[in-house]
Amino acid sequence: MTVKLFDNSSILEFDATVVSCEKNKKEYDIILDKSAFFPEGGGQPGDSGYIENARISDTKEIKTDEGLVVLHKSDKPIEVGSNVHCRIDEETRLRRMQNHSGEHLLTGIIHGKYGYTNVGFHIGSADTTLDLDGTPTDQQLAECEFIANKAISEDKSITITYPDSETLKNLDYRSKLDLTENVRIVTIDGYDVCACCAPHVSSTGKIGMVKVISHESYKGGTRIHMLCGLDALDDYNKKLANVKAISSALSAKPEKIADAVAKLQEEVANLRKFANEINQQKANEIIESLKKEGEFKNKCVFANSLDRKQLTDIANAGAELAGGIFAIVCGEGENYNYVISSKSVNLRDKSKEINSALGGKGGGSNTMIQGSFNASRQAISSFLENFGG
C-alpha cells in the first residue's frame, strides 16, 4: 500500500524508496513506499514528472489485497530498494488544479442558485467539460461565471477535511456518497462543499479565472466547456491573435470585426448577384445566336463560368437545332464541365464512349448528360463536332 502524500497538494518534490519495478509493455510500473503523484481520479488525469532522471508519463491507482497502490509509468527501470528523489511537473499540476477547483467553484454556485447537479467532469487536453443534469440559460451561466470570478478576487480558502461519520451525516455536500467514513471533503469557504479525491489549489485566488467557453445540449442536460487560470490565459491569447489577424485583414478595429465581416458578406452577395446577371445575359446571347445560325449536325460551344441552370437552358435550346449532339462546355486549361444534349442520339448509351475519349466523368438521361472532361479545348471540340462520323 502506498502512503498518499498527494492529499497535500503543496508537496511537489519528495524522497521515497522504490518498492517494486516491473516491465509493462514499453514502460516500467514503479511502486514507491509513498507518493505525492496524484493517480488519475475524479475527472483529473494522473500526474507526470520525474523519479530521479526517469520520466514519469502518468500515474494510476490499482487495488491490491494490501490496499490501494500507486503505479508510476516510467520510461526507465529503477533499482528496487533505492532511495529516490521525485519531482512532479509543477505547471501541469497547477493548470489541472486550477481547472478542477474552478469547476467545483462554478458548479457550487450553479447548484446553490439553480439546483442543477454536476453529473460528469473531465479535464481534457483541449478544455475542461462539466455536465449538468439541467439546462441553465445563457444569462444564468453568465451570472454564475461572474460570481465565480468575484469569489476568486475574494481569495477564499479551499480546505480538505475527513469528517467523522456523525459530522458527515449532518453535512450538506455535493457528490454525496454511500460511504460513512474516510470521505474526503473539499470546502470552498462560503461557496461549495463537495466530496472529491483530487488535489486542489489552497485558495480561490490561485484559480486565477473561471471562463465558460461554450455550452451545448448533452444527454438531456448541458455540457459546459470551460477553462480556468493559465489555460484561460492561453485561450485568450490564441483568440486575441485571431482577432488581430482578422482586424488587420479587414482594416477594422478589433471590436468592430463582426460588423466588418457582415459588411463583407453583403458585398460578396451583391457581387455574386451582379456576376450572375452578366452570366445570364451571356447565356441569353448564346441561345439567340444558336437560333440565328439555325440547324446543324453536331456543335460544341465554349463559355465561361455559367451556372448549372444556364448551361441546361443553353443545352435545351441546342438540342432543338441538333441533328446529332449539342455540347456546351465551361472551363479552362484541361479542366472543363460539360452539358451535352440530343433529341436523336441516346446519350445514356454513349456517355461511356464520350467520357473515355475525353478523360471525363459523368452521366445523365437519354437526352442530356453532364459531367467533367480532362482534355484540351481543341480535343474536346474536334471529338464532339465530329461525333458519330
Ligand SMILES: [Zn+2]
Ligand atoms: Zn472534484
